[in-house]
Amino acid sequence: GGVLCGSLLSARAQTYQQVWADEFTNGIGPDWVFETGNNGGWGNNEKEYYQAANATVVNGELRITAKKESVNGYSYTSARMKTQGLKDFKFGRIEARMKLPLGQGLWPGFWMMGSNITTVNWPSCGEIDIMEHINATNTIFGTAHWNSNGHAQYGLTTSVTTPDDWHVYSIEWTPTYIKWFADGNQFCVINIANGVGNTGAFQNPFFILLNLAVGGNLPGQTIDESKLPATLAVDYVRVSQLTPLAAAxxxxxxxxxxxxxxxxxxxxxxxxxxxxxxxxxxxxxxxxxxxxxxxxxxxxxxxxxxxxxxxxxxxxxxxxxxxxxxxxxxxxxxxx
CATH class of the missing domain: 2.60.40.1930 (Macroglobulin (MG2) domain)
Structure with missing residues (x-):
């Protein structure tokens, strides 16, 4: 047995090992910061005013709630949180177990942006949308954005029969590809080997974002207010990275x-x-x-x-x- 183990578990043998997580067991962990305001529609003509008060933890799950309430001239509030400046990651498996809200105008997102956005701006920093959903459909979007002589993007969709139940949304990101999964079923892949197609942004560290937008270019500007308040629930966010087996x-x-x-x-x-x-x-x-x-x-x-x-x-x-x-x-x- 010893000889077998020694030969198989070589320096090349790698497996994913967890390097960071927020399980939301006793509240929101220390590695998140909150966006505040509408920021001119966040580049998407969104209608909500973001504030930290709309993100809470109940029974071990994060709840981001969109509400119909007037704050600073905006008719809706919600929350947007990110690990920018506190935690970022280059490559790995990034996953979250989530329940999505259903309703016209709702736009939940689990996504990443390049940490160098403060110096090179968007889309040159790169963006990885691990999971986006709009309105009351069964469609899940997985998309990458980058700069190739202007905004470039590539993505595909998959169908989840019950998006308002728990599902795991994830990517596996290596120096050569990004793959998207819903409940472990791959539905999209992009080749980023050697910066092909000006995709070099995806060789840099990225931070994580969670948000629930109300209205915008993707879901449209019609809001079904009968569905408010609406909640995006997150059981956990986990990051694992490839590590040699012997060291993990x-x-x-x-x-x-x-x-x-x-x-x-x-x-x-x-x-x-x-x-x-x-x-x-x-x-x-x-x-x-x-x-x-x-x-x-x-x-x-x-x-x-x-x-x-x-x-x-x-x-x-x-x-x-x-x-x-x-x-x-x-x-x-x-x-x-």
């Missing part, structure tokens, strides 16, 4: 966390025990090969989970990785 043991596993049987014979059911996991404390579970490549994933919402994908594994070493509010944990799995 992960956080200590919580009491009772177990993977059995291990070693496991081919075809046997494989059970993961997650004692602290339930519908209000979900965990993301991923099955990786020895090089850290994802083979399968799911969101667990109960104390036991059968890894059905493991039934088809060939002999070798694998990793079962799960992430919950306590951090990220990795268990090695040997298949004879």
């Amino acid at each position: 043991p992960g956080a200590p596993a919580p009491a009772g966390f177990a993977l059995y049987p291990n070693p496991r014979q081919a075809g046997e059911p494989l059970i993961l025990a997650l004692p602290a996991c339930d519908a209000t404390h979900p965990a993301t579970v991923r099955l990786l090969d020895a090089l850290g490549r994802e083979l399968w994933h799911t969101t667990a919402t109960s104390p036991t989970l059968e890894l059905r994908a493991a039934q088809h594994l060939r002999g070798g070493l694998y990793l079962v990785q799960f992430t919950d509010a306590s951090g990220q944990h990795t268990q090695r799995l040997q298949v004879p």
Whole structure:
């Protein structure tokens, strides 16, 4: 076994390890700052006045609420928060579990902008829209913006049948590509290798933003006020980055966390025990090969989970990785 592990877990073997998160367990974490005002419509002819008071934490989830109320001459209020100046990231998996509000004129966003926006301005800084949604549709937008002799953009959409339920929206961003996912299903990819198409902005650090706009160029200027107040709910925001396996043991596993049987014979059911996991404390579970490549994933919402994908594994070493509010944990799995 030792020789096998040593040969597989080489310096090239990498896996995603969590480097930052806000679980919103006991309030809004220290790495966010709030925008205030309307800022001329934020470049999109938006109607809302942003203020920190519209972002709260209830039962371990962030709630950004758009309201019909008059402040400083604007008819609607909402919140926009960002990690600018406090946390930024170059490459990684950036994900959030969110419930989206439905209503004509509502425009929630989970996105990133280049940290050098203060010196090169937009769109030269680059922008990655991980998740945008408008109105009451099932359509999710994933888009990149940059400067290529003027504003350039590329993106695609996907359909989510129940956007007002919990879903995980994410990107995987490397020096060569950005991929967009909804519940782990890839729906868009852009090639950024070697700055192709003037995409060099995406080789720089970016900060994270969350907001709920009211009205604007994308959703239109008609607001269904019967849907107000409307709330964007966020269970967590997590950032993971590729790390050599040998240097990334992960956080200590919580009491009772177990993977059995291990070693496991081919075809046997494989059970993961997650004692602290339930519908209000979900965990993301991923099955990786020895090089850290994802083979399968799911969101667990109960104390036991059968890894059905493991039934088809060939002999070798694998990793079962799960992430919950306590951090990220990795268990090695040997298949004879």
